[in-house]
Amino acid sequence: MSRSLLNLVFALVLCASISFFGENFIASNFAYYYDILISIGVNIILATSLNLVNGYTGQFSLGHAGFMAVGAYASASWSNHLDPIIFGIVNGSGNPVATNAAMFVSMLFAGAMAAIAGFAVGVPSLRLKGDYLAIVTLGFGEIIRVAILNLDFLGASRGLSVPGTYTNLFWTYGSVVLCIYVVLSLVHSTYGRGFLTVRDDEVAAEAMGINTTKYKVAAFVVAAFFAGVAGALYAHFKAFLTPEGFNFFRSVDVVVIVILGGMGSTIGVVFAAVLLTILPEALRGLAHTEFVPAAYQVLLENRLILYSLLLIILMLTRPQGLFGDGTAFKKWLGRSRAD
Amino acid sequence: MAGTLTGRLMESLLKLNNCTIRFGGLTAVSCFSMAIAKGELVGLIGPNGAGKTTVFNMVTGVYRPTEGEVLLAGERLNGLKPYAITGKGIARTFQNIRLFGSLTVFDNVRAAFNLHLKHGPIHALTRGKAFLNEEGAIEKRTLELLKIFNLERFRKAMCKSLPYGDQRRLEIVRALATEPKLLLLDEPAAGMTPTEKSNLMKLIEFVRETFDISVLLVEHDMRVVMGICHRIYVLDYGVQIAEGPPSEIRSDPRVIEAYLGEA
Known part of the structure; x- marks a missing residue:
């Protein structure tokens, strides 16, 4: 087994043991932080997968929430209808083996459905470039949302309850690890250099024998798959889905994370996902403490304004993202590899 | 150098048969035929707007000829996508350098090996022995490849940080990594100093011999074209006005007229 694969297995085992020993303790004693922890995981998956499309391949997709919605509703419907039959789970309660198996299957199903949606959207729309692609993907996201809003078996605007809260730290951070592994090992190969050539110069890439359409579709499908997985995690954590949870602003949130982290820098995007999930909550926490003088309390009460202001400042000072394309970070780590 | 005309046609690697291309009402290239033998170095010249780059784009699949056919070793290339044509064995460089700007010198060349890659995305994930070996x-x-062109000391540098002449050479190296049978060079001497041009001429000759390939050269600089080409085609307003070895082309009255106007 190669070293990178060993690292992956090690990371997965680590996630499993943390989940096995610490899950209940964290969930019952620090429920609020547990909630944030899961949100961070979901956002990391969404952002690192979108980074493959927007960062490494240089396409501009604004429809990631759409794929997440496909995954969330797919896994919810699967669990609602099939879990009682396959795993004997009634009203979301069953033995741990059954619920974990059910979670695994529904995540796979969610990813597969989102990947199919990604393929269906990608093939026709990836002929478009730049702004046009952004508009088409934005349109796709809205179509998904409005479709769900009108589909009665998905709960329409009433929302859809998902039995059981299967999502735990293992599934969340296991998926995070897997997503990062997939993106990094794809990009760090001769095959994966193709994604970067598409971003840098499509004409030159074609002239070097690289099928740019194939690469764009591949990036889109992989990203959609993981958005679907993130959707499944979200669905089985919140236990209740509404179409409004997957609106245009959800997509923008993910794009903001990718841009802030630095397009094409996985480590930067992971960092930004953590930062931008914690920041609004941290600002909320600061609002009612004694550390902040009363005069500034009003600023913190309008924390979304402050949040936007921080984003603007960050973008002005680090237009290439927190970590740029990652080369500076690698240098800082003191290792310079050929890839 | 190839012998008689018939002998040359017999063993021609690239053949254009009466290729015409129209953009709306404008005929950019009309009834252009050309043959390049294996190992031959052919020049394509003409005044500005004569249609040289259009011919280039026709061969590489960027444009599709309205009429006529493009053949590589007898195989029809019409309608193939540019990447597929590169797969058949035609590689090119660009008039204005188009390297992959965010990649290192090493990765620019490595990316071009994609074409003959045996492994795919799944192998990149599983990282098996065969993958690592490849x-x-x-x-x-x-x-x-980088060593042959004295570029290996730059391998970790970003390609954009290279001097202009080296960037041009890197483009040629990248094209060679696709293992072409025919190399198309689009104005490689543009923007070069006289010394760089002399080096370029040696380089092109060296590449042709070392890699045993044919070269089609589009170039404005007459010293370069006349200095290294075996045969030259001259285009003017999309029509071929002359064809032959440099010595003939230099004294051809139609060529002189096209470049300098009527005497």
Whole structure:
């Protein structure tokens, strides 16, 4: 087994043991932080997968929430209808083996459905470039949302309850690890250099024998798959889905994370996902403490304004993202590899 | 050099048969025929707007000829996508350098090995032995190629940080990594100093011999074209006005007229 694969297995085992020993303790004693922890995981998956499309391949997709919605509703419907039959789970309660198996299957199903949606959207729309692609993907996201809003078996605007809260730290951070592994090992190969050539110069890439359409579709499908997985995690954590949870602003949130982290820098995007999930909550926490003088309390009460202001400042000072394309970070780590 | 005309046509690698291309009402190239033999170095010249780059784009699949056919070793290339044509064995460089700006010198060349890659995305994920062996082999060949062109000391540098002449050479190295039978060079001498031009002429000759390939050269600089080409085609307003060895072309009255106007 190669070293990178060993690292992956090690990371997965680590996630499993943390989940096995610490899950209940964290969930019952620090429920609020547990909630944030899961949100961070979901956002990391969404952002690192979108980074493959927007960062490494240089396409501009604004429809990631759409794929997440496909995954969330797919896994919810699967669990609602099939879990009682396959795993004997009634009203979301069953033995741990059954619920974990059910979670695994529904995540796979969610990813597969989102990947199919990604393929269906990608093939026709990836002929478009730049702004046009952004508009088409934005349109796709809205179509998904409005479709769900009108589909009665998905709960329409009433929302859809998902039995059981299967999502735990293992599934969340296991998926995070897997997503990062997939993106990094794809990009760090001769095959994966193709994604970067598409971003840098499509004409030159074609002239070097690289099928740019194939690469764009591949990036889109992989990203959609993981958005679907993130959707499944979200669905089985919140236990209740509404179409409004997957609106245009959800997509923008993910794009903001990718841009802030630095397009094409996985480590930067992971960092930004953590930062931008914690920041609004941290600002909320600061609002009612004694550390902040009363005069500034009003600023913190309008924390979304402050949040936007921080984003603007960050973008002005680090237009290439927190970590740029990652080369500076690698240098800082003191290792310079050929890839 | 290829012998008689018939002999040349027999063993021609690239053949254009009466290729015409129209953009709306404008005929950019009309009834252009050309043959390039294996190992031959052919020049394509003409005044500005004569249609040289259009011919280039027709061969590489960027444009599709309205009439006529493009054949590589007898195989029809009409309608193939540019990447597929590169797969058949035609590689090119660009008039204005188009390197992959965010990649290192090493990765620019490595990316071009994609074409003959045996492994795919799944292998990149599983990282099996065969995958690692192939990656190692590609790395070795990339470094070999860079070494031949004295670029290996820049391998970790970003390609944009290279001097202009080296960037042009890197483009040629990248094109060679696709293992072409025919190399198309689009104005390689543009923007070069006289010394760089002399080096370029040696380089092109060297590439042709070392890699045993044919070269089609589009160039404005007459010293370069006349100095190294075996045969030259001259285009004016999309029509071929002359064809022959440099010595003939230099004294051809139609060529002189096209370049300098009527005497």
